[in-house]
Amino acid sequence: MSSKPKTTATKESAKPALVPKLRFPEFRGAEGWKSKRLGDLFSDRQEAGLTGLPLLSLMDKEGIVPQEDSNRKNNSNSDKSKYLRVVPGDIAYNTMRMWEGRSAFVGLEGLVSPAYTVCEPKPGVHSLLFSYYFKTPQLIEQFRRYSQGLVKDTLNLKYAAFSQISTFIPTLPEQQKIAECLSSVDELIGAQARKVDALKTHKKGLMQQLFPQEGQTQPRLRFPEFQNDGEWEEVALGDIAEIKLGKMLDKQKHTSGHLLPYLNNLAVRWNEVNTSDLPKMYFIDRELDRFGLRAGDVVVCEGGEPGRAAVWDGRLPDLKFQKAIHRVRFNVPFEPKILVLHLENLAGTTAFEMLFTGGGIKHLTGETFSRLKIPLIPHAEQQRIADCLSSLDDLITAETKKLEALKLHKKGLMQQLFPSSEEFEA
Numbered sequence: 001m002s003s004k005p006k007t008t009a010t011k012e013s014a015k016p017a018l019v020p021k022l023r024f025p026e027f028r029g030a031e032g033w034k035s036k037r038l039g040d041l042f043s044d045r046q047e048a049g050l051t052g053l054p055l056l057s058l059m060d061k062e063g064i065v066p067q068e069d070s071n072r073k074n075n076s077n078s079d080k081s082k083y084l085r086v087v088p089g090d091i092a093y094n095t096m097r098m099w100e101g102r103s104a105f106v107g108l109e110g111l112v113s114p115a116y117t118v119c120e121p122k123p124g125v126h127s128l129l130f131s132y133y134f135k136t137p138q139l140i141e142q143f144r145r146y147s148q149g150l151v152k153d154t155l156n157l158k159y160a161a162f163s164q165i166s167t168f169i170p171t172l173p174e175q176q177k178i179a180e181c182l183s184s185v186d187e188l189i190g191a192q193a194r195k196v197d198a199l200k201t202h203k204k205g206l207m208q209q210l211f212p213q214e215g216q217t218q219p220r221l222r223f224p225e226f227q228n229d230g231e232w233e234e235v236a237l238g239d240i241a242e243i244k245l246g247k248m249l250d251k252q253k254h255t256s257g258h259l260l261p262y263l264n265n266l267a268v269r270w271n272e273v274n275t276s277d278l279p280k281m282y283f284i285d286r287e288l289d290r291f292g293l294r295a296g297d298v299v300v301c302e303g304g305e306p307g308r309a310a311v312w313d314g315r316l317p318d319l320k321f322q323k324a325i326h327r328v329r330f331n332v333p334f335e336p337k338i339l340v341l342h343l344e345n346l347a348g349t350t351a352f353e354m355l356f357t358g359g360g361i362k363h364l365t366g367e368t369f370s371r372l373k374i375p376l377i378p379h380a381e382q383q384r385i386a387d388c389l390s391s392l393d394d395l396i397t398a399e400t401k402k403l404e405a406l407k408l409h410k411k412g413l414m415q416q417l418f419p420s421s422e423e424f425e426a
Contacts, residue, residue, distance in 0.1 A: 018168050022416035024177050033170045033419065039163025041130070042119035047085035055080070056110040058092060063104035064112070083111040084118050089127050091119045091134065098157040099144040105131035117159050126175035132182050136418050139167065168419050178417050185410045192403045199396045203389065207345040210385055212375060214351060223388075226381045237339070238370025241330045245302065245366055246321035247291045250281050257282040261316065263293070265304035265324040270344055271393050273299065273310050275319070283320055291320040298328040298336045300343070306356050306364035307347065309340045326369060333379050337386035342374050 017032030057070040064086070086092055086106045093103035095117050105128055112118065121127040133139060142165045149155035169175070209221035217231040237243070246262070261278035268274075283291060293299070295314025301307060302324050312319075321327055328339060346352040355372065356362040377385070 018419050020417055020419055022413070024174070024181075027170070027174045027177070030171065030174065033168035035166055036169050037163060038119075038165045038167060040122070041125045041167075041169065042091070042121055042127075042163075044159040044163075045084065045086070045090060045118040045120040047118075048082050048114075050085050050111065051080040051083070053085060054108075054110040055083070056086065056106075056108070056112050058094060058102065058104050058112065058116065060102070064092060064106050064108070064110075066108075066110070080111060082114045084114060084116060086110060086112055086118050089121060091121075091127050091131055092116045093119070093134070093157070093162075095156050095158060098162070099140070099147045099152070099155050101135050101140045101143070103131070103134045117157070117162065119159075119162075124172050125169075126172060126179055128183065129175040129179040132179065132414060133167070133418060136414060138418070138420065139165075142167075181417070182410065182413065185406065185413065189403065189406045189410065192399065192406055196396065196399050196403055199392065199399060203392050203396065204345075206392070207341060207389065210389070211342060211345045214349075223381070223384050226378070226384070229378060229381065233376040234373040235376045236370065237328070237372045237374055240332045240334060240376075241328050241339075243366050243370050244290075244327045244329070246323050246325045246327065247281075247283070247287060248323045255282065257284040258288065258318075260318050260320050262291075262320040262322045263299060263325050264322050265301040265308075268299050268301050268308055268310055268325065270308055271310050271340060272397075273312060275316055278319075281322075287320075291322075293319050293321060293327065294329070296330075296336050298339050300326040300328060300364065300369070302326055302365075303361070303363050306362050307343055307352060309343045311336045311340055326364065326366065335379065335382040335386045337390060338377065338382050339374060341386070341389055 017034045019032045023030075055067040056064050057067045059065055059070055062070075087109045088107055090106040091103055092106055092112050093116060095115055098117075119127075121130070134143075143157055143162075144155075146161045146165055147155040147157040148161060170178075206221075210219050212219050212232065217234075219232075222229075259280050260283050261275075261280050263273065264279065266274075267278060293312050293314070295312060297312045298309055299312050299321060300309040304324060328336075330336065343352075355368055356364055357368065
């Protein structure tokens with residue numbers, strides 16, 4: 001059903017009611033959504049001085065959580081007398097960041113910083129529905145318009161301005177139905193996200209057992225056919241592979257040669273190379289092989305998130321790489337996936353951090369990288385380890401795609417369950 005205004009203007013509003021593109025069957029013949037100001041729907045909860053309540057934080061994904069669960073440094077003032085009380089059913093928003101949609105439904109009682117505005121729903125308002133509504137592009141644009149300040153870092157949306165914003169609202173039963181639908185999708189998304197996280201945790205634990213720990217020469221876990229094969233040796237990466245840094249970006253904007261796509265550090269994820277929307281630059285003939293990639297090369301980030309790596313599968317034969325990338329090409333029989341797994345296993349450790357130079361901006365120099373010690377595993381055992389963990393990577397990728405599909409499904413639902421930007425401006 002298309003979204004069309006109904007000419008049912010009331011005393012409360014001069015704007016016509018709306019019918020969204022998608023409605024549940026029981027509401028298809030019901031009256032349209034009516035225009036209301038947010039001040040008619042929410043009051044400003046200003047309850048301070050209740051210092052005995054727990055301190056809460058607003059997180060981008062998790063919403064309102066206990067401060068100790070937020071993994072954030074506690075920067076709160078010891079004097080909590082000005083902190084604001086929130087109760088389940090409220091919506092709290094970051095006054096300085098509401099133009100970005102920084103708001104959350106409140107599920108527990110506690111205190112939030114006075115930098116937040118606390119919205120208490122009035123009778124007939126289902127606040128869970130509005131916690132989704134406040135994340136839609138059309139309302140975020142309204143929040144931006146009504147925020148006061150000269151630049152983004154000073155923009156703020158205080159309740160007085162928030163209360164003047166117009167929106168559209170259905171009857172309470174329809175509000176509840178939409179909220180139940182979207183919260184059910186959120187539960188599916190949450191369950192799928194936990195599944196992905198569990199698989200990643202399992203892989204991390206498995207890698208820690210399949211590769212030697214620091215100071216050891218053999219792993220704690222080996223496949224049965226290799227258990228009596230003795231200890232592994234270590235070798236410097238530069239002794240068994242060529243490490244090549246990519247082409248420096250062409251600041252002269254040359255327009256001769258071959259205009260070809262290239263990899264930068266944004267395209268390289270752990271175990272994955274994203275080839276969508278790759279940048280291009282010109283390469284002359286003598287650079288084609290020098291900065292070329294073959295299937296089986298390992299591409300490693302030099303900067304950005306240095307050390308992040310993936311095996312290139314060769315699907316774009318003309319793909320090149322720029323200075324933000326190291327190309328590792330082995331000159332002895334070696335399974336390239338092992339290098340990626342070794343780096344991934346090291347990630348987050350002191351040994352990994354010692355690979356990088358620089359202060360705030362870290363880099364992985366070719367000289368340091370060439371000295372990296374990697375296990376010289378018999379080739380048959382390399383293949384066995386790589387096959388095992390590659391299967392797990394494939395499973396993680398498949399489950400991650402399911403997670404992204406659920407998020408896309410939710411986004412599509414919200415686009416149809418709420419009035420569009422055009423209707424807000426009509």
